Amino acid sequence: MKRMLLLLLAAALAISCCALAEEPDPETIVTRITAPDQTRAERPPCFPDPAADFIPLPEKENLAEGKPVVSGAHTDVYVDRNVNDGKTDTYWESKGFPAEITFDLGEIRRVSTVAVLLNPSSIWEPRTQEIAVWLSSDGEQFAEAAPAAKYDFDAATGNRIRIDFEPAEASFVRLVFTLNTSSRTGGAQAAEICVYE
Numbered sequence: 001m002k003r004m005l006l007l008l009l010a011a012a013l014a015i016s017c018c019a020l021a022e023e024p025d026p027e028t029i030v031t032r033i034t035a036p037d038q039t040r041a042e043r044p045p046c047f048p049d050p051a052a053d054f055i056p057l058p059e060k061e062n063l064a065e066g067k068p069v070v071s072g073a074h075t076d077v078y079v080d081r082n083v084n085d086g087k088t089d090t091y092w093e094s095k096g097f098p099a100e101i102t103f104d105l106g107e108i109r110r111v112s113t114v115a116v117l118l119n120p121s122s123i124w125e126p127r128t129q130e131i132a133v134w135l136s137s138d139g140e141q142f143a144e145a146a147p148a149a150k151y152d153f154d155a156a157t158g159n160r161i162r163i164d165f166e167p168a169e170a171s172f173v174r175l176v177f178t179l180n181t182s183s184r185t186g187g188a189q190a191a192e193i194c195v196y197e
């Protein structure tokens with residue numbers, strides 16, 4: 001009897017081994033999927049795009065970028081050239097008010113819009129700045145293109161504003177800041193100032 005049981009056990013083990021040996025190769029049952037290369041950020045439809053509420057800027061050349069720029073005085077390391085270096089993580093900050101900053105476009109251009117951008121991060125709390133725009137053909141005589149008005153900067157709208165005015169010819173564009181309600185500075189602030197036709 002004992003011998004019979006041993007034979008049965010051996011037979012069972014042999015069948016089990018055969019069964020294991022016949023398991024299909026995992027390579028034959030795995031379905032390989034090649035994902036397409038990701039070339040841009042994707043956002044699920046249920047998450048709204050915050051940029052949809054940003055104040056739109058003209059899709060035109062920024063005539064001020066990289067051009068000679070001078071202000072009356074800046075604070076600390078926040079120098080004039082930060083205001084048109086094409087980066088919103090660098091900024092110009094004036095030393096008190098009123099604060100003038102003037103761009104030399106290098107040639108007479110037709111202009112009709114100025115945009116002022118702060119860093120778009122919500123770390124920059126909402127604030128209001130009062131700004132006027134003046135134009136000149138010779139850098140000496142300036143005419144007011146947009147009178148002083150208060151503009152609200154808010155990360156929800158891109159921390160940027162635009163000033164549209166009657167199109168005019170100018171080689172020099174000057175912004176005059178007279179207020180910034182931010183509690184963290186005593187001067188005007190702008191990460192980028194853009195000038196458009």
Ligand SMILES: [Ca+2]
Nearest residue numbers: 082087090191
């Ligand atoms: Ca900048």
